[in-house]
Amino acid sequence: MDAITPGPLAPEVLDRGDVKRALAEHDFSAAFSLMKKWGGLSQNRIAAACQLTPGKVSTIISGQQQITSFDVICRIADGLRIPGRMVGLADRPWERQPDTPDPPTPPAARTSDDAPWEPVATVGLAADLTRSDLMMDRRAATRALTSAALSGAALLDSLEGWLQPTPAAAPARRRGRIGQREVRELETTARAFRAWDHKFGGGLRRKAVVGQLNEVASHLEEHQAPDVERGLCQVMAFLSGTAATMAWDSGLQKQAQSYYMLALRAAHAGNDSAFGANVLAGMARQMLYRDRPQDALELVHLAQKGAGKMAGARVRAMLHTREAWAYAAMGRASAFKRATGEATEALTDADGSEDPYWIAYFGEAELAGVTGGRLLDMARTDPQQHAEPAAQSIRGALASRGTEAGRSYALDLIGLAECHFLMGDVAGAVEQTHLAVDAAARTQSSRVRAQLGQLYPYTVGRSASRTVSEARASIRELLSS
Numbered sequence: 001m002d003a004i005t006p007g008p009l010a011p012e013v014l015d016r017g018d019v020k021r022a023l024a025e026h027d028f029s030a031a032f033s034l035m036k037k038w039g040g041l042s043q044n045r046i047a048a049a050c051q052l053t054p055g056k057v058s059t060i061i062s063g064q065q066q067i068t069s070f071d072v073i074c075r076i077a078d079g080l081r082i083p084g085r086m087v088g089l090a091d092r093p094w095e096r097q098p099d100t101p102d103p104p105t106p107p108a109a110r111t112s113d114d115a116p117w118e119p120v121a122t123v124g125l126a127a128d129l130t131r132s133d134l135m136m137d138r139r140a141a142t143r144a145l146t147s148a149a150l151s152g153a154a155l156l157d158s159l160e161g162w163l164q165p166t167p168a169a170a171p172a173r174r175r176g177r178i179g180q181r182e183v184r185e186l187e188t189t190a191r192a193f194r195a196w197d198h199k200f201g202g203g204l205r206r207k208a209v210v211g212q213l214n215e216v217a218s219h220l221e222e223h224q225a226p227d228v229e230r231g232l233c234q235v236m237a238f239l240s241g242t243a244a245t246m247a248w249d250s251g252l253q254k255q256a257q258s259y260y261m262l263a264l265r266a267a268h269a270g271n272d273s274a275f276g277a278n279v280l281a282g283m284a285r286q287m288l289y290r291d292r293p294q295d296a297l298e299l300v301h302l303a304q305k306g307a308g309k310m311a312g313a314r315v316r317a318m319l320h321t322r323e324a325w326a327y328a329a330m331g332r333a334s335a336f337k338r339a340t341g342e343a344t345e346a347l348t349d350a351d352g353s354e355d356p357y358w359i360a361y362f363g364e365a366e367l368a369g370v371t372g373g374r375l376l377d378m379a380r381t382d383p384q385q386h387a388e389p390a391a392q393s394i395r396g397a398l399a400s401r402g403t404e405a406g407r408s409y410a411l412d413l414i415g416l417a418e419c420h421f422l423m424g425d426v427a428g429a430v431e432q433t434h435l436a437v438d439a440a441a442r443t444q445s446s447r448v449r450a451q452l453g454q455l456y457p458y459t460v461g462r463s464a465s466r467t468v469s470e471a472r473a474s475i476r477e478l479l480s481s
Contacts, residue, residue, distance in 0.1 A: 007081020008049055013039040023086045029063045049079035068457035070479055089480045117161035119233065119269040123220045126236060126262055130214035134207065149257040151287065151295050162268050162276060163306050178219055183231035186216060190238040191357055197242055198361060199406035200443055206246040213239040233270030237263045241279055248286055251446045256286060274315050277307035278358060284322045293329035313350035314359045317343045321370045328374035340371055365400030368393050369412050376415050383422040391419035407448055410439035414451045421458040426468060433471040437478050449479055
């Protein structure tokens with residue numbers, strides 16, 4: 001929204017004391033009524049500005065429905081041009097000074113949909129994608145937030161090449177500049193980036209990962225010796241997977257999917273089918289967060305088929321939890337229980353002696369956390385049966401991994417707070433909400449904030465106690481920052 005475009009309300013309406021009090025208390029029944037009276041706005045005008053239906057506005061004004069969604073509050077502020085501070089938000093984008101004109105848009109990167117599954121094509125895609133990403137400015141990033149990731153047949157058909165054998169590498173035309181020692185150093189850097197993302201989340205170091213990925217692509221363009229090329233492809237896969245997670249955690253869904261596809265191609269070129277299965281599991285998780293469980297299940301089955309015996313016990317266990325997640329989202333409780341049992345059984349076979357570093361995180365704590373989260377998904381429709389088991393499982397995860405888990409620890413606390421709300425334990429819910437907000441503040445993860453936003457409606461209500469109101473204020477303060 002352009003900062004110089006006037007809003008539908010005259011400034012003197014927002015200066016009224018009664019309007020200010022209603023907005024500060026999120027009493028939109030009173031606020032909308034006052035806007036109709038003093039601002040001359042009809043219900044239809046308010047509805048259109050706030051992207052609500054006229055019927056919804058009518059029920060709000062009559063007091064039959066309260067606004068509990070953080071996203072809806074943001075839409076109201078933006079649509080009616082209410083300064084963020086008046087409704088407990090940070091300054092809205094349109095409150096800032098107009099920026100200089102957009103610079104020329106960088107050329108779009110080639111997509112991987114139709115590119116052959118050959119190492120040389122993968123290197124070209126990596127160079128294009130990273131170059132385009134590194135040139136992307138703030139406005140381009142904002143536009144990227146609205147880009148939709150592929151799903152359904154369009155996505156699944158483009159991944160079939162992963163099941164085919166990796167073509168033999170062409171003989172090197174000239175000797176590359178690096179050897180195995182440099183490959184190991186690059187892998188150490190990739191590990192460091194992955195560990196940082198796992199702990200803190202968010203995209204603060206995403207451009208650093210993309211820059212390193214671009215550097216690896218440039219080394220591969222030099223036609224290294226076969227063993228060096230294979231190692232570089234594996235490093236490219238690790239970095240691409242981390243870039244995908246960081247993009248996804250920053251809300252860049254299409255960018256995340258592009259990096260996931262690049263990671264899968266790089267794993268294919270590096271003959272690392274186990275990591276390829278891990279990438280497909282990441283893509284499945286993205287589909288689950290987009291409420292596409294059938295697509296997620298197809299991706300997990302593709303991973304299980306492609307990895308086969310090359311997948312170790314921890315990888316198999318992790319894939320079973322993704323499978324269970326999809327079943328839970330479909331409401332298939334029996335299938336969820338079976339897949340969770342298979343994950344538990346597979347994990348008992350893991351001795352850790354031959355596990356790659358990227359799957360070391362998946363242990364008893366992760367299994368408990370994922371299981372608890374899926375039980376919570378089902379508890380939202382059947383709290384009596386699933387809320388208490390979900391809470392027990394999440395408590396087990398929290399006890400095992402501790403605060404150093406960062407993003408996962410915060411997500412566990414948010415889930416536990418919701419479990420207590422569903423069980424009717426308000427005191428326990430408030431306690432866990434404050435702990436969750438404190439943990440969320442230590443991460444940069446938009447995913448954590450999105451989950452916290454889903455907790456917000458439990459704290460809203462005319463009969464809310466003082467302690468619940470304080471919990472609501474703590475959530476709002478963090479989400480507004």
